[in-house]
Amino acid sequence: xxxxxxxxxxxxxxxxxxxxxxxxxxxxxxxxxxxxxxxxxxxxxxxxxxxxxxxxxxxxxxxxxxxxxxxxxxxxxxxxxxxxxxxxxxxxxxxxxxxxxxxxxxxxxxxxxxxx
Numbered sequence: 001x002x003x004x005x006x007x008x009x010x011x012x013x014x015x016x017x018x019x020x021x022x023x024x025x026x027x028x029x030x031x032x033x034x035x036x037x038x039x040x041x042x043x044x045x046x047x048x049x050x051x052x053x054x055x056x057x058x059x060x061x062x063x064x065x066x067x068x069x070x071x072x073x074x075x076x077x078x079x080x081x082x083x084x085x086x087x088x089x090x091x092x093x094x095x096x097x098x099x100x101x102x103x104x105x106x107x108x109x110x111x112x113x114x115x116x
Contacts, residue, residue: 002069004058004059004060004069004071005060005061006058006059006060006061006062006067007058007059007062008054008055008056008057008058008059009031009054009055009057009058009059009068010053010054010055012059012062013054015062027065030065030066031065031068034065034066034068035052035057035068035070038068038069038070039052039070042070043079046078046079046080047073047076047077047078047079048076048077048079049070049073049075049076050075050076050077050091050092051072051074051075051076051091051092051093051096052070052092052096053092053093053096055072056070056071056072057069057070057071058070058071075091075092
């Protein structure tokens with residue numbers, strides 16, 4: 001298991017708020033790009049995370065916003081190709097849940113990364 005020195009994205013955001021330093025648009029863009037690249041990689045391996053939230057995104061270094069690690073696959077699932085192209089399970093942290101999941105509609109691992 002890898003040791004990630006920086007801590008969670010949640011901790012990073014709280015620390016910034018406490019210092020009264022807002023996240024700049026450029027920083028948010030870098031974070032989102034790398035988070036979505038990680039999710040895309042997970043999906044390419046036919047897994048879905050199902051509990052993506054700031055606590056489950058770690059930063060190896062708070063000064064390097066590209067150093068993200070996605071963790072805690074306790075609710076993750078193998079996405080079966082062909083058999084079912086979508087899932088119905090409702091799980092995860094409610095406030096971060098996709099609307100489809102919260103309303104028990106079918107959802108899939110499809111993600112569009114148009115800016116990469």
